Amino acid sequence: MSKLSLKQTLKDLDTKKISIRELNQDYLKRIKEKDNLNVFIHFSEENVLKQIDNLEKDDSAKKLKGIPIAIKDLFCTKSMPTTAASKILENFNPTYESFVTQKLLDEGSIFVGKTNLDEFAMGSATNTSFFGNTINPLSKENEPLAPGGSSGGSAAAVAADLCLGATGTDTGGSIRQPASFCGVVGIKPTYGLCSRWGIAAFASSLDQAGIFSHNVEDASILLQSIAGFDQRDSTSAKVDIPNYFENLDDDLNGKTVGIPKEYSIDGTPMEISQIWEDAIKVLEKKGVKIKNITLPHTKYALPTYYIIAPAEASSNLARYDGVKYGFRSDEINSLDEMYENTRAQGFGREVKRRILIGTYVLSAGYYDAYYLKAQKVRKLIADDFNRAFKECDFIVTPTAPSAAFPLNEKQNDPIKMYLNDVFTVPASLAGLPGISIPFGEDKNNLPLGIQILGKHFDEQQVFNAALSLERSYE
Amino acid sequence: MKIDKNTINKIARLSRIKLDDKESEDYIKDLNSILDWVEQLNEVNTENVEPLSNISSSILPKREDVSNDTNSSEEILENAPDKLEGFFAVPKVVE
Numbered sequence: 001m002s003k004l005s006l007k008q009t010l011k012d013l014d015t016k017k018i019s020i021r022e023l024n025q026d027y028l029k030r031i032k033e034k035d036n037l038n039v040f041i042h043f044s045e046e047n048v049l050k051q052i053d054n055l056e057k058d059d060s061a062k063k064l065k066g067i068p069i070a071i072k073d074l075f076c077t078k079s080m081p082t083t084a085a086s087k088i089l090e091n092f093n094p095t096y097e098s099f100v101t102q103k104l105l106d107e108g109s110i111f112v113g114k115t116n117l118d119e120f121a122m123g124s125a126t127n128t129s130f131f132g133n134t135i136n137p138l139s140k141e142n143e144p145l146a147p148g149g150s151s152g153g154s155a156a157a158v159a160a161d162l163c164l165g166a167t168g169t170d171t172g173g174s175i176r177q178p179a180s181f182c183g184v185v186g187i188k189p190t191y192g193l194c195s196r197w198g199i200a201a202f203a204s205s206l207d208q209a210g211i212f213s214h215n216v217e218d219a220s221i222l223l224q225s226i227a228g229f230d231q232r233d234s235t236s237a238k239v240d241i242p243n244y245f246e247n248l249d250d251d252l253n254g255k256t257v258g259i260p261k262e263y264s265i266d267g268t269p270m271e272i273s274q275i276w277e278d279a280i281k282v283l284e285k286k287g288v289k290i291k292n293i294t295l296p297h298t299k300y301a302l303p304t305y306y307i308i309a310p311a312e313a314s315s316n317l318a319r320y321d322g323v324k325y326g327f328r329s330d331e332i333n334s335l336d337e338m339y340e341n342t343r344a345q346g347f348g349r350e351v352k353r354r355i356l357i358g359t360y361v362l363s364a365g366y367y368d369a370y371y372l373k374a375q376k377v378r379k380l381i382a383d384d385f386n387r388a389f390k391e392c393d394f395i396v397t398p399t400a401p402s403a404a405f406p407l408n409e410k411q412n413d414p415i416k417m418y419l420n421d422v423f424t425v426p427a428s429l430a431g432l433p434g435i436s437i438p439f440g441e442d443k444n445n446l447p448l449g450i451q452i453l454g455k456h457f458d459e460q461q462v463f464n465a466a467l468s469l470e471r472s473y474e
Numbered sequence: 475m476k477i478d479k480n481t482i483n484k485i486a487r488l489s490r491i492k493l494d495d496k497e498s499e500d501y502i503k504d505l506n507s508i509l510d511w512v513e514q515l516n517e518v519n520t521e522n523v524e525p526l527s528n529i530s531s532s533i534l535p536k537r538e539d540v541s542n543d544t545n546s547s548e549e550i551l552e553n554a555p556d557k558l559e560g561f562f563a564v565p566k567v568v569e
Contacts, residue, residue, distance in 0.1 A: 095549040192530045231537050238535045303512040323562050325553035332565050340492035352491055353504055359489045375525030377518050382526055414504055415511050431529030
């Protein structure tokens, strides 16, 4: 199966080689064929056909006119329900549109469906969803693999060619890790580049929207479309958004890449160390200076994250109380009982675990010891990167410590599951942009990912380095 | 052990999440193992380090101070599990 790129499709639509209807019929057919992967929480053919009808009547030129896009079911959409993969939002129909999806609609894209995720984006395998597991499209018969998470449905949608791009959100690696597991490109931009307005909140100081695509060029086109200032998000950045695609330049001659020694972790499979070395060699051949850097607080990033993220989550998820929207328990003899039963029955196990941890670390007597301490270590982690970026233009590391693992393999031990994010969490804490691109395979022919990190708002450098590595690998 | 039966009940109560006995036991185990693991942060010297709460490096812009009045009560109530005459409805609170 040869996958069309977004860039090529835009040309084909422009030259009338293919119509919007023909293009989307093709994707609809595949979506129905691949139903067994459980990629979508919400899919309606009728809804897609209606969008095609409307676009056919629309004469205006639009940048993404007719392009099929999948939306992570964490973004509020007026035209489709929004669940965050939780029972507590099972019947929620937003009355407003998220900033990111509104931008995509304004550009004329077609939403093919809402993709599966870990409940409230809490997980690394898309196996905490109330709506069941998503299966990695690269699985072999009878050996279902996890697509990664939390944006596993969006990564799988791109990998199975059910759309030309998908939105995701990344709090500690939820775009980059599933991109690596599914063999697609995934970019988490700088914190604040894309408005959080209308995205169900998990950990607000970390949450950031981003893009999955077949290749780096497509990612640069789509990120351009969803970035921008929005006054409804108090941390939205007022920065100029360059035309990433027009400015793409794979000539890295004279640039410096930072290689952090702390990312060589005991127990990392040989194959992962190997692709990392391969990537460095490729860059060296292209005239890039290799600089060994040190990020001394790297090993503290995960425990820091697993204090800060649950603390913020416990606060953000207080809004699901059975009063304003979503599920309400039947056992409601008093107001308190209504809250307690609604939340007990509405949230899944991992979400409850994080709310409880978060409540504990914020509670009187423990706040300084846990939450404040974590915020201080976070500062040291951010400072590490600031220092490192004085000596290099971008940083290259592996994306994840393994290839896609079998479904449910790591479910019982929370800490083991959290280790999936070991290479992605530090940049999240520092708010830096990061991309994962497919680069090499393991012994079972499963894709592995390389991560490229850049300075704040230097997505262009991240794209350029990614393009250069992608071209050398193809 | 940092989290015992009393602590988990207290946290569950603060979180407004009802737990049965089996769940309480599981969470006591999970939370203790997670808290033991995050304990390693105590190795880090954070004296005179400012806590970082906002990572954004851009300057947060101020908005114009203009009133923006819309009546969207119908929209707001649209997803409510129970409503009454323009209000959210909940079980009786006052006898």
